[in-house]
Amino acid sequence: MEDYAIGIDIGGTNTKFGVVDRNGHILEQDRTLTNAHESVQEYIEDLYEKIRPMIDRAGGIDKFAGIGVGAPNGNYYTGNIEYAANLKWQGIIPFASMMATRFGMRVKLTNDANAAAMGEMMYGAARGMKHFITITLGTGVGSGIVIDGKIVLGHDGFAGELGHTIIRPGGRVHKGTGIHGSLEAYASATGMRETALEMLTQHPETPSLMRTYKSEDITSQVVYDAAVKGDKIAQEIFEFTGQLLGEALANFIMFSSPEAIVLFGGVTKAGDMLLNPTRQAMEANLVQVFKNKVKLMFSELKEADAAILGASALIWES
Amino acid sequence: MEDYAIGIDIGGTNTKFGVVDRNGHILEQDRTLTNAHESVQEYIEDLYEKIRPMIDRAGGIDKFAGIGVGAPNGNYYTGNIEYAANLKWQGIIPFASMMATRFGMRVKLTNDANAAAMGEMMYGAARGMKHFITITLGTGVGSGIVIDGKIVLGHDGFAGELGHTIIRPGGRVHKGTGIHGSLEAYASATGMRETALEMLTQHPETPSLMRTYKSEDITSQVVYDAAVKGDKIAQEIFEFTGQLLGEALANFIMFSSPEAIVLFGGVTKAGDMLLNPTRQAMEANLVQVFKNKVKLMFSELKEADAAILGASALIWES
Numbered sequence: 001m002e003d004y005a006i007g008i009d010i011g012g013t014n015t016k017f018g019v020v021d022r023n024g025h026i027l028e029q030d031r032t033l034t035n036a037h038e039s040v041q042e043y044i045e046d047l048y049e050k051i052r053p054m055i056d057r058a059g060g061i062d063k064f065a066g067i068g069v070g071a072p073n074g075n076y077y078t079g080n081i082e083y084a085a086n087l088k089w090q091g092i093i094p095f096a097s098m099m100a101t102r103f104g105m106r107v108k109l110t111n112d113a114n115a116a117a118m119g120e121m122m123y124g125a126a127r128g129m130k131h132f133i134t135i136t137l138g139t140g141v142g143s144g145i146v147i148d149g150k151i152v153l154g155h156d157g158f159a160g161e162l163g164h165t166i167i168r169p170g171g172r173v174h175k176g177t178g179i180h181g182s183l184e185a186y187a188s189a190t191g192m193r194e195t196a197l198e199m200l201t202q203h204p205e206t207p208s209l210m211r212t213y214k215s216e217d218i219t220s221q222v223v224y225d226a227a228v229k230g231d232k233i234a235q236e237i238f239e240f241t242g243q244l245l246g247e248a249l250a251n252f253i254m255f256s257s258p259e260a261i262v263l264f265g266g267v268t269k270a271g272d273m274l275l276n277p278t279r280q281a282m283e284a285n286l287v288q289v290f291k292n293k294v295k296l297m298f299s300e301l302k303e304a305d306a307a308i309l310g311a312s313a314l315i316w317e318s
Numbered sequence: 319m320e321d322y323a324i325g326i327d328i329g330g331t332n333t334k335f336g337v338v339d340r341n342g343h344i345l346e347q348d349r350t351l352t353n354a355h356e357s358v359q360e361y362i363e364d365l366y367e368k369i370r371p372m373i374d375r376a377g378g379i380d381k382f383a384g385i386g387v388g389a390p391n392g393n394y395y396t397g398n399i400e401y402a403a404n405l406k407w408q409g410i411i412p413f414a415s416m417m418a419t420r421f422g423m424r425v426k427l428t429n430d431a432n433a434a435a436m437g438e439m440m441y442g443a444a445r446g447m448k449h450f451i452t453i454t455l456g457t458g459v460g461s462g463i464v465i466d467g468k469i470v471l472g473h474d475g476f477a478g479e480l481g482h483t484i485i486r487p488g489g490r491v492h493k494g495t496g497i498h499g500s501l502e503a504y505a506s507a508t509g510m511r512e513t514a515l516e517m518l519t520q521h522p523e524t525p526s527l528m529r530t531y532k533s534e535d536i537t538s539q540v541v542y543d544a545a546v547k548g549d550k551i552a553q554e555i556f557e558f559t560g561q562l563l564g565e566a567l568a569n570f571i572m573f574s575s576p577e578a579i580v581l582f583g584g585v586t587k588a589g590d591m592l593l594n595p596t597r598q599a600m601e602a603n604l605v606q607v608f609k610n611k612v613k614l615m616f617s618e619l620k621e622a623d624a625a626i627l628g629a630s631a632l633i634w635e636s
Contacts, residue, residue: 073607083607131473145573147470154465154575155449156611164605165569168487177605251483255463255573257472287482287495289391289401293474 002065004058006051006105007312009112010034010071012086012139015043017051019058020312024123026305028054035088040095044102051103066106067099068314070115070307075157079109085176108314112307113160114151116264116299117144118317119310124301125262132260133252134299135162137245137267141184141191147256163188167248187245189220189267195237196223208233224270238273245274246281253282253290260295264306268298320383322376324369324423325630327430328352328389330404330457335369337376338630342441344623346372353406358413362420369421384424385417386632388433388625393475397427403494426632430625431478432469434617435462436635437628438580442619449576452617453480453567455585459502459509465574481506485566505563507538507585513555514541526551542588556591563592564599571600571608578613582624586616 004027008017011034018029030050037043055061073084079096081087096109110118117134120126126134130149136142141163145152152159163184164177171181172194185191196218200210209226210218210233226234249261268274279296286294299306322345326335329352336347348368355361373379391402397414399405414427428436435452438444444452448467454460459481463470470477481502482495489499490512503509514536518528527544528536528551544552567579586592597614604612617624 129473147465147472148468150466152465152574155447155577156575158607159573159575161572161575161605161607164572166485166565166603169485169565179603179605247484247487251569252573254479254482255477255570256470257474257477257479259473285484285497287479287497289476289479 005312005315006067007308009307018308040089066315068311069109070112070311074111076110077157113142114144115310118313136265138265192220242277246278250285264299323630323633324385325626327625336626358407384633386629387427388430388629392429394428395475431460433628436631454583456583510538560595564596568603582617
């Protein structure tokens with residue numbers, strides 16, 4: 001009986017992995033640095049050395065249904081990691097195939113945001129839902145879209161790049177893509193930092209707790225801490241971010257009419273400070289048939305676990 | 319053998335219907351006025367009187383697999399027409415069920431834009447494609463989204479309202495919805511007319527062929543005729559409309575990564591005058607992984623036929 005799967009989440013800094021059972025319990029987990037190796041072969045060797053003992057402790061390879069991997073720019077159709085900006089290995093890496101060879105197990109791969117959506121569907125806030133969208137608000141803005149119980153991959157496996165949709169035409173330029181006014185340029189932790197720097201410059205006369213920081217030290221966390229203490233500019237940053245995010249969510253809802261939108265990632269630690277203006281802007285921009293219907297919620301999964309769970313869920317999916 | 323289906327397209331003015339075979343050939347077609355009856359019962363009776371002889375001429379009811387209906391605000395899940403702004407019958411009309419009772423046949427119903435997308439998939443420009451989006455640029459802007467060969471309906475059957483997505487936050491107000499800056503407020507025939515009136519007012523010194531018309535007579539057709547004759551303002555209206563439409567299409571592509579976008583409806587008669595600026599803005603706003611991949615094309619179906627074909631296709635779908 002194949003009781004377990006390995007879930008691997010490849011992030012820009014850390015790679016997290018663990019042994020997961022069919023109920024979404026993580027038996028054991030560990031991590032390694034993603035970009036500390038000279039080649040992808042050495043990275044895979046490092047993973048093998050750390051994961052193989054976990055497999056043995058869980059009863060050996062026969063107990064495992066396979067390995068699920070969530071990776072930036074991971075393509076479900078090909079099993080490749082293609083041109084991932086944050087990874088050391090450039091070009092097209094046939095990662096699933098290389099892993100399968102080394103581990104002697106079935107390996108399925110998808111992009112990290114899709115893996116998170118799978119995790120939400122199987123073990124998190126979206127349990128039992130067939131139509132929902134997961135938005136990850138972290139360093140960037142990722143998304144996983146589920147329609148009829150399936151992750152939307154599109155004709156080439158690259159669907160669900162909602163962070164790159166445009167919400168302010170001609171607006172702030174995104175340093176990575178060169179595109180103006182995309183959601184990621186505003187609603188990511190990086191975007192909130194930029195909003196903070198802009199607002200502090202635009203209102204030099206307004207006092208703010210954030211002015212005690214050097215500009216390079218202002219993060220979304222600093223904004224949050226200041227907002228909690230009643231800092232007007234910091235609170236306005238959350239209002240502004242929520243306004244833009246809510247408008248974007250309204251657009252997504254009118255595309256796929258989901259039952260819920262599940263928010264995820266570091267920026268969501270702000271809780272209602274972000275959720276309230278987001279919900280207000282979202283509802284204000286929906287046509288009647290969608291109003292007061294769509295649940296806007298936070299992930300129920302611990303962030304560290306969610307990624308591993310989501311990746312492992314790929315294996316149970318089919 | 320069930321060789322035929324009835325396709326019915328309910329428009330705000332006309333209802334078109336016909337007998338269609340499995341290859342998408344229309345054997346016979348006719349039309350009636352949509353809003354000329356006191357009640358929906360009388361309307362259905364009118365349809366029955368006109369369609370029943372067609373059925374008999376094609377060999378009788380046993381030759382028919384069913385009736386497919388495309389209707390504004392038609393809901394595939396329920397078979398209801400719900401709160402359709404352009405129809406006389408208000409509230410929730412159990413149209414499919416009423417039709418099935420009167421005709422003694424299986425009836426499937428969906429919204430008109432989804433029916434058009436079905437038609438494109440089975441008989442038109444999207445033959446063989448599993449991932450595409452149809453955008454109807456008419457009096458309004460409608461859309462049908464196909465993912466994995468299936469129309470996207472969403473959790474409640476109302477998905478695919480892309481005309482209501484916001485592309486100019488705080489922009490032009492949409493008279494029907496009250497929402498600012500939606501695609502429909504700009505890229506519909508109605509929107510182009512508004513753009514024309516705005517531009518003529520903003521540039522009173524610039525000569526234009528359109529100034530020979532009374533303002534109430536300026537239509538998207540007038541804009542087109544003027545643009546063809548080299549009218550600068552008219553040409554700028556197409557540039558502007560294409561710019562906004564292209565930006566919106568880029569957003570849609572980053573959602574579902576379709577193989578193609580199929581444009582449809584009266585405004586598309588402008589051909590390259592609309593297509594070129596649209597394509598340019600679309601490509602400019604896509605992140606790398608989507609660039610130069612997505613076909614932007616016009617429908618291959620005659621507009622009058624497409625609606626009937628699309629509605630009939632509902633019956634062959636399952």
